[in-house]
Amino acid sequence: MNALQPRNVRARLTAWYVAVLAGVLLLYVGGASALVFFQLRSELDRFGIDDLETIEGLLSFGADGKLALHSDYHDHPYPANMQDRLLEVWSGDASLLYRNELLGNRVLGEKPETGEGAEGYSIRSIRMSDGTPARVVSKKHLLDGQPTLIRVGYSEEPLWQHFWQIAIGMIAGLPLALGLAGMGGYFLARHSLSPIERMARRVNEINAERLSARLVVENPDDELGVLAKAFNETLARLEGSFEQLRRFTSDASHELRTPLTAIRSVGEVGLQKQGAIEDYRETIGSMLEEAGRLSHLVDSLLMIARAESGQVRLVRTTISLLPFVRETASVLDVLAEEKGQHVSIRGDETVQVQADGAILRQVLINLLDNAIKYSPSGAPISMRVSMSSDDQMAAVGIADNGPGIPPEHRKKIFDRFYRVDEGRSREAGGTGLGLAIAKWGAEAHGGQLDLQCPAAGGCIFRLRLPVAGRTSVKIRSEALTAVQVHSEAPTDTLQASVVFFRH
Amino acid sequence: MRLAAKVTSKRNGGLRILLVEDEQKVAKALQEGLEAESYSVTLAHTGEDGFFRISSEPFDLAVLDVMLPGRSGIEILSAMRRQGIKIPVLLLTAKDAIEDRVLGLDAGADDYLVKPFAFPELSARIRALLRRGKSEAAVVALSMADLQMDLLGRTVTRGATTLDLTAREFELLEYLLLHNGQVVSREMLARDVWRETARHTPLDNVIDVHIARIRRKVDDGFSPKLVHTVRGVGFVLKAERL
Numbered sequence: 212m213n214a215l216q217p218r219n220v221r222a223r224l225t226a227w228y229v230a231v232l233a234g235v236l237l238l239y240v241g242g243a244s245a246l247v248f249f250q251l252r253s254e255l256d257r258f259g260i261d262d263l264e265t266i267e268g269l270l271s272f273g274a275d276g277k278l279a280l281h282s283d284y285h286d287h288p289y290p291a292n293m294q295d296r297l298l299e300v301w302s303g304d305a306s307l308l309y310r311n312e313l314l315g316n317r318v319l320g321e322k323p324e325t326g327e328g329a330e331g332y333s334i335r336s337i338r339m340s341d342g343t344p345a346r347v348v349s350k351k352h353l354l355d356g357q358p359t360l361i362r363v364g365y366s367e368e369p370l371w372q373h374f375w376q377i378a379i380g381m382i383a384g385l386p387l388a389l390g391l392a393g394m395g396g397y398f399l400a401r402h403s404l405s406p407i408e409r410m411a412r413r414v415n416e417i418n419a420e421r422l423s424a425r426l427v428v429e430n431p432d433d434e435l436g437v438l439a440k441a442f443n444e445t446l447a448r449l450e451g452s453f454e455q456l457r458r459f460t461s462d463a464s465h466e467l468r469t470p471l472t473a474i475r476s477v478g479e480v481g482l483q484k485q486g487a488i489e490d491y492r493e494t495i496g497s498m499l500e501e502a503g504r505l506s507h508l509v510d511s512l513l514m515i516a517r518a519e520s521g522q523v524r525l526v527r528t529t530i531s532l533l534p535f536v537r538e539t540a541s542v543l544d545v546l547a548e549e550k551g552q553h554v555s556i557r558g559d560e561t562v563q564v565q566a567d568g569a570i571l572r573q574v575l576i577n578l579l580d581n582a583i584k585y586s587p588s589g590a591p592i593s594m595r596v597s598m599s600s601d602d603q604m605a606a607v608g609i610a611d612n613g614p615g616i617p618p619e620h621r622k623k624i625f626d627r628f629y630r631v632d633e634g635r636s637r638e639a640g641g642t643g644l645g646l647a648i649a650k651w652g653a654e655a656h657g658g659q660l661d662l663q664c665p666a667a668g669g670c671i672f673r674l675r676l677p678v679a680g681r682t683s684v685k686i687r688s689e690a691l692t693a694v695q696v697h698s699e700a701p702t703d704t705l706q707a708s709v710v711f712f713r714h
Numbered sequence: 715m716r717l718a719a720k721v722t723s724k725r726n727g728g729l730r731i732l733l734v735e736d737e738q739k740v741a742k743a744l745q746e747g748l749e750a751e752s753y754s755v756t757l758a759h760t761g762e763d764g765f766f767r768i769s770s771e772p773f774d775l776a777v778l779d780v781m782l783p784g785r786s787g788i789e790i791l792s793a794m795r796r797q798g799i800k801i802p803v804l805l806l807t808a809k810d811a812i813e814d815r816v817l818g819l820d821a822g823a824d825d826y827l828v829k830p831f832a833f834p835e836l837s838a839r840i841r842a843l844l845r846r847g848k849s850e851a852a853v854v855a856l857s858m859a860d861l862q863m864d865l866l867g868r869t870v871t872r873g874a875t876t877l878d879l880t881a882r883e884f885e886l887l888e889y890l891l892l893h894n895g896q897v898v899s900r901e902m903l904a905r906d907v908w909r910e911t912a913r914h915t916p917l918d919n920v921i922d923v924h925i926a927r928i929r930r931k932v933d934d935g936f937s938p939k940l941v942h943t944v945r946g947v948g949f950v951l952k953a954e955r956l
Contacts, residue, residue, distance in 0.1 A: 492945070499946020506830045507915065542908070543916055545923040569911050580916035642915060 221400045228396040229389050236385055244378040251370050252346065256334050259348035262296055263332065263363045267352050270300065270309075270361070278309040278354075296363050297345065303358035316340070319347050319364045327351075328360055336367065343368060406435050414442070422450040462628040466508060466643065470501040477501070511644045515627065518651050525567040525655060529679055532562045532605055533596045539575045540594060543583060551589040554579070558596030562605045565679040566656050574652035574660075575607070577645040578672050582611035585670075598678060604658070605678040610671040615664050624662060625650040649674075729844060730754045732776040734764030734790065735806065736783055744777070747833050748840070761785030768794050773801055775843055777836075780807040780818065788821045795822040802843040806831075832899035834948055841896075856891040859953040861932060861940055863891055877931050882907070886924055887932070890941070890951040899948035925949055 266280070273279045278300055297319055300309040305322045317339045327333050328349040339345050344367035352361050410426055417424045425446060426439040481494030517523055537556050547554050564571075582592045590612035597606050616624060616631055623629045628643040646660075649672075653660035658676035665671070731753045735741040738759070745755045756771070758764035761784040768776060768790070776794075778787035785793075791803055805818045805826040818826050824846070825839050856863040860873045868884060870877040879887065889907050890898060903921050904910045910917055929941040942950050 496945025496947070501946075502830075503946060542910075542920060545920055545927075546916070549923055573914065576914065576916050580919075645915070 221397060221404055224400040225393055225397040228400075229393040232392050233385065233389055236388065237382075240378055240381040240385075243381065244374050247377055248370055248374040251373060252367070255346055255365055255367075255370070256348065259334065259346065259363050259365065260332050263348050263350055263361060266296070266298065266361060266363060267350075270352075270354055270359075272355055272357075278359075280309070280311070297365065299362040299364075300354075301360040301362070303360075308359060314364075317343075319345065319362045323349075323360045328362075337364075339364075344371065410435070410439060410442075417446065422446060422453055459627060463512060466628055467505065470505040470508070473501040474498045474505075508642050508644075511642050511648070515644065515648065515651070518648075518655065523570075523655065525570065527565045527567055530564050530566050530568060530571065531560075532564055532607065532676075533558055533560050535568075535571070536575060536594055536596055536607060539572050540579055543576065543579050546580070546583050547592065550583065550586070552583060552586055553591045554583075554594065555591065556594045556596075558594075559598055562596055562598050563679045564605050564656075564676045566676060570652045570655065571676075574649045574674065577649040578609045578660075578674065581645060581672070582609050582613070582670075585613035586611040587613065599675070603678050604675040606676075607674040608671050609674070610669060612669040615668050616662065616670055618664075621662055621664065625660070728754065729774045730756065730772065731840070732756050732758065732764065732768055732771075732773045734758045734761070734776065734782065734787065735779045736760065736781075737779075744833070744836065747837070751837060753840075761787070761790055765790045765793060768799060769797060775802050775804070775840060777804045777806060777840070778823075780805055788818055788823075791818070791821045791823060802846065804836075804839055804843060832901060832947060834897040834899045835902055837896065838893065838898070838902060853892075856888065858891060858894070858940060858951055859938060860936075861891075863888060872932060872936050879928075879931060883924060883928050883931070887928055887951075890928075890949065893951070895950065895952055897944050897948045897950040902948070 269281045270278060271281060280298070296311070297314045297317075298309065298311040299307065299314065299319045301323050302308050310318075319339070320335075320337050328351045332348050332350050334346070334348050337345055337347055345364045346367055347362055347364040349360055349362040352359050406429060413424070413426055425443045428436050428439045428443070430436045431440060477494055477497050481491065481498075484490070486494075514523075533556070540554055540556055544554070579592070579594070586592055592612070593608075593610050595608045595610075597608070598604070599606055620629075620631045624631070625646050627647040629647075630643050650660045653674050653676070656676050658674065660672065660674050663671045663673065731748060733741060733744055733748070733755055735744065735757075736759050741757055741759065745757055748755045756767060756773070758767050761782040764776075764778065764782070765785060767773075778790055780787040782790075787805055787807075791805070794803075802824040803822065805823045806829060807815070807818065807826055808829045815826055824843055827836060827839060854865050856865065862871045864870070865888070870879055870884065870887065886903065886907050889903065900918050900921050904917050908917060908921070925941065925943070933939045933941055938953050940951050940953060942952055944950055
C-alpha cells in the first residue's frame, strides 16, 4: 500500500486528478452509450406499433379456417417486409393460430398473459429460447369477430451491437485523454506548489540568530499568502519572546552579579586590612547581607520561572475583597507610619472575588509597598475597592501622591528588573521584580494590572479581577476607614485624594 | 559569647548529631556551628558512609542532605526507618518543590529545611526536634536581666517601668525571649511571628521597623542593652554586648 503511495504532493494530486477524471469519463461513456441504446429502442418500439397496425390489416382466416398473412395487401407500402418480422398470433382461448417462418421453433413469450395487449399496445423485452434478446409489441385484435392477440417482435441484437460499438470506441480513447490530462495536471500542480518550495528554502535559512527574516508574501489573499502571513506572525512572536528572554538573561545576570561583586570586594578589602575583631564582624555581616539579597533574588527568579512555565496552581477561595485588602495592608502599616503616611482604605464592602489568597496578598503587598516607597513622607495613600458596572470586574485602586512616573517609563514599569530610578530602589532593598510579580499575579487570576498617571501627579495602580459575586447584604461603605493615622494628615489633602478617586 | 556557649553546653552537652552533607564547605561550617552549641557532631560526606554510621553508632538526631552522591538522603532515611532506627531526622533540600517535601515526609522525615537556610534556623529546628516528646511545663513568664514578661497578664516590665507594647511587638519580644540568647533570622520571624507563607522584601522592612520600635521601648534609657542586631543574620536578645 505504502509503495503505491506517491511521495510528494504533486504526484499525489496528479494521481487523484487522473483517478477522478477516469471515473467521470467512464460514467460519461456508460451514460452516453445507454442514451443512444434507449433512443434506438424507443424508435424500434414506434416501428413495432406501425408494423402491428399494418399486420392487423394483412391477417385473415383462409378457406381452410387457418390464419394467413396476405403479403399482397395493396394498400400497404411494404407488405413483403412484414415477412421479416417475428410474428405470432394467439387465439382468445390461448392456442397458437400463426407463427411465421422467421421465428421457426422459437417463441415470442409463452401463452398470452392476462391483460397483455388489452389496452392499447404492451411493449416488453424478452429473451428468446435461443438466447436472442428481442423486443415484443403485442395487441389484442378482433379478427373476423374472433378475439386474437398479435405479437410482433424484433431482435435487439443490432441495438446491443451499436451500444458496444459506441462504448468501446469511446473507452479506447480514454487512456490517451487521461494521459494528457495527467501530464497537464502534474504540470499545474508543480507550478502552483512551487511557492511552497521557495517558502521551505527560506524557512530553512531562519534560525535563532536570524529570527528577523520573514517570508515574502506574494499574494496576501490566496492560501499560500495566508500561510506565509501566519508563519510570519509566529516568527514575530518567537522573535519577541527570544528578545525578552535575552534581555531577561542579561538583566538577571547583571542583578546576580551586583551582590556577588559586593560580597567579593567587601571580603577582599576586609581581608587586606588589619582590623579589630569588630571590623571583621562588620565585614562578615555586610557579606551576609549581600548573600541574603542574592538568595532572595534567586527565590524571586525561581518563582517567576515557575509562574511563567505555568507550574503555579492557584488555590482559589471566595474572598471578600475589602476586608482582605484591609487585613493585608495592615501588615505594612508600620512602614507607612514611619514615613508619616496615611493609608485610607474604603470602597464597596460587598465585592467578592475567587482568588488564591497567598498570591493576591503578594500582589497587594507589592503594590502598597511600592506606593509607600515612592510617596514622600506625610503624603496620603488611598486604596479603594470598587466594582465596574460595565464589565463585571472588581477593582482595587492604589493611588499614591508620589512624583508620578514619566510617560517613557510607564510601559516598562512592569518589566522585570525595570527601575525608574536605579540607585534609589536598589538601596531600598527592592529586587526590581515586585511589579512584575504583581502583574503576573493579576493575570494568573484572569485579571489585569494597569497604571494611570493623572496630570495632577501621583500614580494609580489599578488591579482588576473577575468578580465572583457580591454578598447578599448590601452595605455600601463610603465612610473613610483609616487603618492607621500616624501623623494627622491635613483634611484637605485627604479630601483631595477622595475626589481624585471618584472621577 | 563564651557565656552563651557555657549556657548551651549545659543544655546540649553529650547530644550526638550525624550530619550527612557532601558539600565540604557547608558540612564544615555546620559542624563548627553545631559544635559551638556543644553538640557532638559526626560528619559523613557520602550516602553510603552516612548509612553505615547511622546503623552502627547511636545518635540522637540526623541531618541528611537529600542530594548526595551514591544514595540520596531519602533512600538512607527509608532504609534506616526500615531498620527501626527512630531518631528524629531533619532533611536538607535544595529544591522547594512540594513533591520533594511530601516525598521526604512520607519517607519518615521529621522536618525539612530548604537551602539556602540561615544557621539560626537550622539550630532552632534541631532544638525543637530534640525537645519534641519531652513534656515541658507551660511557660507563664519569661525574663532576661531586668526585663520581665508575664504571659498570662500580657504585661512587660523593664525594672520598675511597665512597657507599652502593641500585640505584634509583644509577640515578637516573646519569640526573642523564648529563643533565649539564640539568634533568630528574619525568615523565622516572618514565618512564626507574622505567619506569612512567603517571605518578601516589604516584610523584611516591616520586621526591621518592629525591631527598631522594640529596641526603643526596651532599651532606651536602660542598661544593659538587650536587643541586638547580628548583621546579615538576624536578631538576638542578650544581656551582654556582642
